Amino acid sequence: MDLSNIDYKLLKALDAVVTEQSFERAAQRLFITQSAVSQRIKLLEKHFGEPLLIRSSPPQSSNLGRLLLGHYQRVLQLEVELNQQLDLQSNKVQTLPLAVNADSLASWLITALSPLLQEKNVQLNLFVQDESTTWERMRSGEALACLSSKAKAISGSDSHFLGYMEYVCVASPEFIDRFFKQGVNKQSLQLAPAMSFDQSDDIHLAFLREHFQLQMGQYPCHTVRSSEAFVDITLASGAYSFNSIFNVQSHLKSGQLIDILPDYKLRVPLYWHCWQLGGELMQQLSEQVITYARQVLKQ
Numbered sequence: 001m002d003l004s005n006i007d008y009k010l011l012k013a014l015d016a017v018v019t020e021q022s023f024e025r026a027a028q029r030l031f032i033t034q035s036a037v038s039q040r041i042k043l044l045e046k047h048f049g050e051p052l053l054i055r056s057s058p059p060q061s062s063n064l065g066r067l068l069l070g071h072y073q074r075v076l077q078l079e080v081e082l083n084q085q086l087d088l089q090s091n092k093v094q095t096l097p098l099a100v101n102a103d104s105l106a107s108w109l110i111t112a113l114s115p116l117l118q119e120k121n122v123q124l125n126l127f128v129q130d131e132s133t134t135w136e137r138m139r140s141g142e143a144l145a146c147l148s149s150k151a152k153a154i155s156g157s158d159s160h161f162l163g164y165m166e167y168v169c170v171a172s173p174e175f176i177d178r179f180f181k182q183g184v185n186k187q188s189l190q191l192a193p194a195m196s197f198d199q200s201d202d203i204h205l206a207f208l209r210e211h212f213q214l215q216m217g218q219y220p221c222h223t224v225r226s227s228e229a230f231v232d233i234t235l236a237s238g239a240y241s242f243n244s245i246f247n248v249q250s251h252l253k254s255g256q257l258i259d260i261l262p263d264y265k266l267r268v269p270l271y272w273h274c275w276q277l278g279g280e281l282m283q284q285l286s287e288q289v290i291t292y293a294r295q296v297l298k299q
Contacts, residue, residue: 007047011072013040014052014061018069018142019097019125021058061140069141070156070275073097077144077279094120094281099127099137099146102197103165104270106227107246109147112292116285128225130200131165131268138273144282145274145289157275160290163297164267167203170248170257171240178237184260186212193220195230195241203266204242211264242266246296267298 016026017037027034045052052065061069077094100109105128116122127137135148138157153159171180179192189212196204204221208214222239224230227247234241234248235256251257270293274286 006068007044008072008075010040010044010047011068013037014044014065015069015072015141017041017053017059018061018065018140023059066139066141070138070154071141073141073144074275074277074279077282078277092121094122095125096122096145096281096285097125097127097143099129099134099143099148101131101134101147101149101270102128102225102227103131103244103247104147107244108293108296109289112289113285116281116288120281120284122281130197130202131270132202133200135273145272145286147289148271148273149268150273151269151271154273156277157273160272160274160286162270162272162290162293163299164269166245166298167242167266167268168245168248168252168259169207169240169242169261169264169266170234170252171260172235172237172257173255175234175237175240176258176260179240180260186214189214190219193222193239195222195224195233195239197227197230198223198225203268207242207266270297 013026013030016029017023020026020029023034023037027037030037041053048064048068050064051062052068054060054062105126113124117124127134127143129137131147131149134143134146135150135154137143138146138148139154147162151159151161175192180188182188189208194204194208205216208219222233224233227244230241230243231247231251233239234243235251240260248257252259272286272289272293274282
């Protein structure tokens with residue numbers, strides 16, 4: 001395997017396929033034909049002597065492919081910063097691919113990012129998913145940084161503990177009257193609609209499994225990939241749900257929602273992962289996120 005003389009034009013094709021999750025869309029993004037994209041990736045794989053892309057649907061990078069894509073993303077950031085320092089392409093927009101959990105995005109993250117958005121010429125590419133899976137986006141090379149519940153740092157990156165996201169289990173008075181007149185127990189939970197973010201959401205599902213020995217399929221459960229919709233459906237008496245305290249605090253105060261398990265508070269640790277050689281912009285971004293998160297999250 002030869003690490004010298006890497007052709008970054010070929011790496012750009014690999015990055016486009018993984019980011020766009022399609023050879024066709026990658027070709028459109030690069031303004032070349034689909035066969036040209038395939039040829040570039042084959043040349044890159046020949047250079048390294050092993051597959052860099054798993055031809056699944058959607059396509060995924062191999063272990064070596066992930067390492068190369070992480071390197072490529074960091075090189076792009078450093079290149080833009082060097083151009084700015086040399087006053088070349090000083091107005092070029094820097095793209096920041098970040099993997100974040102929906103609850104942070106719906107509550108505190110935008111405020112943490114706002115100084116950077118106001119001062120720098122950047123565009124965000126946000127991968128929004130459960131905090132247990134965002135880490136994989138960074139490991140795959142698709143993201144330069146991530147918010148994750150995993151503490152372990154990826155090789156070549158740093159992991160910073162931010163604090164705990166606190167979750168409460170809530171329902172509307174009407175929903176409680178309909179399903180929980182006799183209390184929250186295994187029998188009532190088998191009838192009451194629950195809510196999960198996706199199949200990787202381990203907050204609600206793990207709670208029911210651990211405390212009530214209920215497995216997925218033994219109770220109705222909405223799949224809703226939006227923190228805002230989590231609250232809206234709960235307010236509409238369509239389900240009970242675990243919600244970040246950030247997102248339901250005002251509704252608890254008004255009585256629109258009620259904490260149905262007041263003795264149970266779930267705390268999920270959050271970590272900020274970022275590459276060690278991510279450039280000046282990523283360093284500034286990381287400092288802002290870490291500082292603000294530690295002010296608003298439970299310590």
